[in-house]
Amino acid sequence: MTKLLEKLNQQLVNHVTTPIMKDEARQRWFTGGEFQKDMATVRQALLAMHVRKGDQILVSWDNSAVYPVLMQAIWELGAVAHPISETTPAAQLLSEWQEFHYPVVIVKPELVTAFASVTDLVQHQAALETAPVLPILGDQSQLATVQQTIQEDDLALILNTSGTTGKPKRVGLSHRLLLNGSEHDIVSHRMTAADTAMIVMPMFHINAQVMSVLSTRLSGGKLLITKKFSASHFWQQVKANHVTWVSVVPTIITILLLNEAANQAYTPDIKLRFVRCSSFALPEDKLREFESRFHTQILEGYGMTETASQCTINPFEAPKIGSAGKAFGTELALLIDDHFTKAPHQVGEIAVRGDHVIAHYLDVANDSFKDGWFLTGDLGYLDEEGYLFVKGRRKEMISRGGEKVAPAAVENCLNELDFVAGVAVIGLPDDLYGEAVTAVIMSRTPGQHEAEQRAAVLAYAEQHLARYQRPTDVRFVTEFPRNPTGKVLRPKLREQLLAVTVGEQ
Numbered sequence: 001m002t003k004l005l006e007k008l009n010q011q012l013v014n015h016v017t018t019p020i021m022k023d024e025a026r027q028r029w030f031t032g033g034e035f036q037k038d039m040a041t042v043r044q045a046l047l048a049m050h051v052r053k054g055d056q057i058l059v060s061w062d063n064s065a066v067y068p069v070l071m072q073a074i075w076e077l078g079a080v081a082h083p084i085s086e087t088t089p090a091a092q093l094l095s096e097w098q099e100f101h102y103p104v105v106i107v108k109p110e111l112v113t114a115f116a117s118v119t120d121l122v123q124h125q126a127a128l129e130t131a132p133v134l135p136i137l138g139d140q141s142q143l144a145t146v147q148q149t150i151q152e153d154d155l156a157l158i159l160n161t162s163g164t165t166g167k168p169k170r171v172g173l174s175h176r177l178l179l180n181g182s183e184h185d186i187v188s189h190r191m192t193a194a195d196t197a198m199i200v201m202p203m204f205h206i207n208a209q210v211m212s213v214l215s216t217r218l219s220g221g222k223l224l225i226t227k228k229f230s231a232s233h234f235w236q237q238v239k240a241n242h243v244t245w246v247s248v249v250p251t252i253i254t255i256l257l258l259n260e261a262a263n264q265a266y267t268p269d270i271k272l273r274f275v276r277c278s279s280f281a282l283p284e285d286k287l288r289e290f291e292s293r294f295h296t297q298i299l300e301g302y303g304m305t306e307t308a309s310q311c312t313i314n315p316f317e318a319p320k321i322g323s324a325g326k327a328f329g330t331e332l333a334l335l336i337d338d339h340f341t342k343a344p345h346q347v348g349e350i351a352v353r354g355d356h357v358i359a360h361y362l363d364v365a366n367d368s369f370k371d372g373w374f375l376t377g378d379l380g381y382l383d384e385e386g387y388l389f390v391k392g393r394r395k396e397m398i399s400r401g402g403e404k405v406a407p408a409a410v411e412n413c414l415n416e417l418d419f420v421a422g423v424a425v426i427g428l429p430d431d432l433y434g435e436a437v438t439a440v441i442m443s444r445t446p447g448q449h450e451a452e453q454r455a456a457v458l459a460y461a462e463q464h465l466a467r468y469q470r471p472t473d474v475r476f477v478t479e480f481p482r483n484p485t486g487k488v489l490r491p492k493l494r495e496q497l498l499a500v501t502v503g504e505q
Contacts (some may be wrong), residue, residue, distance in 0.1 A: 001076075002175040003151050004214075011217050012036050021223045023065035023130065024237060028245045030065055030130060036067070039126040042136075049104050049138030052375035053078030053148040056158060058102040059204075060093060060111065062086045063227050066131035067203045068213050070106065071157070075175070078150040079104075082158040082170075083204035085279075090114030090187030104138045112137065130244045152176040158362065159206055170362040171305045180212060181308030181356035185215040188313045189245070189276065189299070193220030198237060198246040200229040210309040211247050211276070216354055232261035241268045246272065249279040251445065251486035253290050253298070258421070258444075263293075274294040278310070279302060279487060281417035284321050296413055301325055302388060306374055308356040312388050322412070323387040324380075330354040332388065335375060344384045349394055350376045379406060396490055398427035398435050405437055405469050407490075413464050414471075419444050419453055424488045428497065439471035440493060446478050 001011075011020065015032035019466055022029045034495050051057070061067060063350065068081075074081040084096070090111055097105055097118070105115065112135045115121050118139055126134040153174045160168035173181075185191070197216040201208045203225075218224055224241045226233075229252055237243065255276075256262045274297045275290075287298050302324035303310035311332065314325035333340040334348030351373040360369065368375050379391040392408035399405075407425035414423045422442035427435030439457055444451070456473040461470040481492040 002150055002154075002179075003239075004156070004175045004179040005072070005076060005150070005219050007179070008214075011220060014220065018051060019222065020217075021065050021068065021225065022241065023242075024224060024226045025064065028065075035069060038069045038074070038287045039131050039359075040075045041126055041128055042134070043076060044069060045079055046079070046104065046122050046138075048124060049129065049136065049140060050142040051077050051079050051104055051138070052142065053150065053154070055079045055142075056100060057104045057106065058083050058093075058097060058100075059083040060086055060088050060107045061203075062108065063199065063203045063208075063225055064131065065225055066128060066134065067225070068217070068223070069128070069130050071209075071213075075150075075156045078154060080155045080158055080172075083209075084160060085202065085204055086438050094118070094495045103137060103142050106134070106136055109133055109135055109479075123279035145278065150175070157209065159204070159209070161305050169364060169366075171358060172362045173308050173358070176212060177308045177356050179218075179359065180329070180354075181210050181310075182214040182218050184356060185211055185309055186219045188216070188310070188328045189274075190316070191215055191219035191221060191245075195219065195221035195244045195273070196224060196242055197221060198224040198226065198241070198243040200226050200234075200252065201247060201249070202228075205248055206303070206305040206309055207249075207278070207397050211303075215309075227253075231255045234262055235265040235267070235270055238272060239267070244271075244273045245276065247276040247278070249486040250277060250282040250286070251482075253277060253282060253286055254422070256305070257286060257289060257293070257320060262368050266294060268295065270294075274299050274316070276301060278315075278324075283412060287321055302390060304376065306358050306368075306376075307352060307354070308358075311352050311354075314387075320383075320387045323383070323389050325388065327352075327388070329356065332382070332386075333373065334381065335370070335373070340371070340373065342382060344382050347379055347381045347391060350380045350388070350390070352376060396426075398425070398437055400427070400430075400433050400435055400437055400468050410437065410439065410461075410465060410469055410471065414441075414457060414460065415438055416455060416464075417453075417460055419449075424479060424490060424493055425471065426490050426494050426497075428494065430472075436473050437469065437471045438473040438475060438497070440475045440477055440497065442478065442480065443476060446476075450476050 012032035019029035020032050071081050120139050121137045122140050124136045155172045156175045157173040159171050197212050199208050199212045276299050278301045299314050301310045301313040311330040312325040313328050333342050333351045335351050336348035353373050357374050371446050377394050379394050381389050391406040410425040411423050421444045424440045426438050428438045430436040455476045481489040
């Protein structure tokens, strides 16, 4: 048994008769003993399917209390869990299964019929406390299970990267990487057994899997698992369950500020230690407004699937607004002209290495690894005190007449305008300059005052941005295409705007 599994099992032993996890949708807490019982039931079902060490198991399920049970049951057999979005269409699920030949698939009951045509899969129904009906589809033609010792570097988890173009890469995380990443999170966030963490992020994502679930369980804390984020219920959930911290993305911060029901539900006696925010930059005005209105600290950090959670975090006592914080449990450098540097104020590609960072992708070889470093694809710089400032994706850079424009820098500026609910900056074709810096605006008054607001964007940019950074085009949309974690899908947004342009010609 690996150190990760030993520590997870110790948490269950310590709380056999006390609650450790609540499924908010079912309004029910579960004890460590109930977790153990369900885990044993899932293990037996998987053994009946002849699951062997190294087998990859596809999971597509809603956020719920059964999720951590499934993960640990799979890991204890030496198998590998591959959770994907619960909104994945049936046809795509079947395609995924056919491509990677998963011997076992665990999907919601309504999706079971999608596999009816796959004759070598048989169904087992597991009845659990955490999930009344858990269909497990397996290939019983597999050879009988042979018990093998699980090693620290054996894979435990496969997650798809949240890429914005092309096919996602599969990231394989070992027991060792998951444990190391979680322990760094525990120390940097001062997690203790007194904490209750609320999960609002999708559980097929690294944020919920490691930052929230594993780190909280290993620190001895409790979990409140919501099916999805709800602005109108957020503060009620926090108060009723004595939640002490929650991990979110900037989109959620903005929604909580704007949502009338959320603002009415908040009361000053709600006490969060902090709200952790990551994924992309949070505008300074929104950060300050949130902290002031809701009386809690926002800690911004930087991490990714390939690093089993975070790389940097703002220290509690010395946060720098606009930065992603300082490296924690991670070595950080910038790649500039094929050389690594830690010199301040040098913009380059962010590179990381550490005991929680992968050394390769599972299915493809690419140029993301160099001399022991993982190249993130993000651009940024360090200041004199080692704080990281992320400037945007290397591949998202806009080429404007030979000048390179980082979209994040322009977005941070335009977010200061009070009528801007959201902004994405992309490059659109320009016959003269190659690409036009295009500000795509979600207005707080959709469909109204667009001419005045367009003029205001251009005027504000002229006052606050270098000439080459200033948008030369302003478009308005009612919503952005986003991935499941809230990131704007810039290539898709670009395609949509180009299609509109062609249609108008």
